[in-house]
Amino acid sequence: THFGERTVPLEEKQGLVNQVFHDVADRYDLMNDLMSGGIHRLWKDAMVTELAPPKRGARPYRVLDMAGGTGDIAERILNASVGHAEVVVSDINADMLRVGAERARNWRYPAQASFVEANAEQLPFEDNSFDAYTIAFGIRNVPRIDLALKEAHRVLKRGGRILVLEFSQVDVPGFDAIYRAFSDRVIPPIGRVVTGDAQPYEYLVESIRKFPSPQLFSSMLVGAGFKRVKHTSYSGNIAVLFSGWKL
Numbered sequence: 659t660h661f662g663e664r665t666v667p668l669e670e671k672q673g674l675v676n677q678v679f680h681d682v683a684d685r686y687d688l689m690n691d692l693m694s695g696g697i698h699r700l701w702k703d704a705m706v707t708e709l710a711p712p713k714r715g716a717r718p719y720r721v722l723d724m725a726g727g728t729g730d731i732a733e734r735i736l737n738a739s740v741g742h743a744e745v746v747v748s749d750i751n752a753d754m755l756r757v758g759a760e761r762a763r764n765w766r767y768p769a770q771a772s773f774v775e776a777n778a779e780q781l782p783f784e785d786n787s788f789d790a791y792t793i794a795f796g797i798r799n800v801p802r803i804d805l806a807l808k809e810a811h812r813v814l815k816r817g818g819r820i821l822v823l824e825f826s827q828v829d830v831p832g833f834d835a836i837y838r839a840f841s842d843r844v845i846p847p848i849g850r851v852v853t854g855d856a857q858p859y860e861y862l863v864e865s866i867r868k869f870p871s872p873q874l875f876s877s878m879l880v881g882a883g884f885k886r887v888k889h890t891s892y893s894g895n896i897a898v899l900f901s902g903w904k905l
């Protein structure tokens with residue numbers, strides 16, 4: 659794994675990732691809007707539309723939003739289910755969760771959300787306990803993706819679904835060069851202006867470039883036991899939504 663100019667071993671990656679999100683937690687939401695021109699909101703909306711959480715039912719619809727950070731996905735799921743869902747927002751970073759929990763006070767269904775500090779590679783949840791597992795722009799930060807996917811499969815009920823939203827490599831001719839220039843020349847300077855440091859955003863750009871192709875990531879989902887794996891590209895492949903089922 660590379661981190662800025664340096665190559666870092668896998669065991670060190672998590673510590674560096676944690677430092678990045680510790681540093682940016684308070685300005686994380688603003689940065690997302692600035693860097694994506696607000697488009698991350700549309701991708702997140704599309705993810706929750708695809709999940710289509712039920713609005714009623716005999717039992718609560720339990721969702722684990724992993725790497726849930728400041729709670730963007732959780733809030734959307736609660737709204738889409740008009741408060742029928744119960745969402746556990748889980749993240750390895752206490753600072754991100756703190757910002758999420760503060761924001762949740764202004765949500766429509768705050769009582770339906772809980773916040774749990776945990777590592778995606780080793781979850782403190784029971785087997786077969788969730789109807790859905792969502793992770794948005796989180797999986798690429800996890801050092802051992804295969805372990806995280808196995809854990810996702812373990813905690814899902816049979817018939818449960820995983821949705822993974824992640825950045826991908828733009829492969830549209832012409833647009834790829836523009837996106838590359840934007841990533842190198844625009845993102846780190848915006849990061850420096852807003853958070854005082856460009857380095858976390860160099861990490862961001864690099865982690866996106868290193869993330870497996872949609873085909874390879876799909877095969878990792880299959881390897882973890884998921885069935886009916888498919889993916890959908892958004893915005894010329896800037897983001898990709900993966901779906902799989904525990905059957």
Ligand code: SAM
Nearest residue numbers: 679725726727749750751754777778794796799
């Ligand atoms: N899901 C939110 C969103 O879409 O805005 C936050 C995404 S943020 C780019 C990535 C999150 O992954 C951070 O909050 C970070 O703390 C979390 N993360 C990194 N490594 C993790 C791990 N091993 N387990 C759980 N969360 C992790």
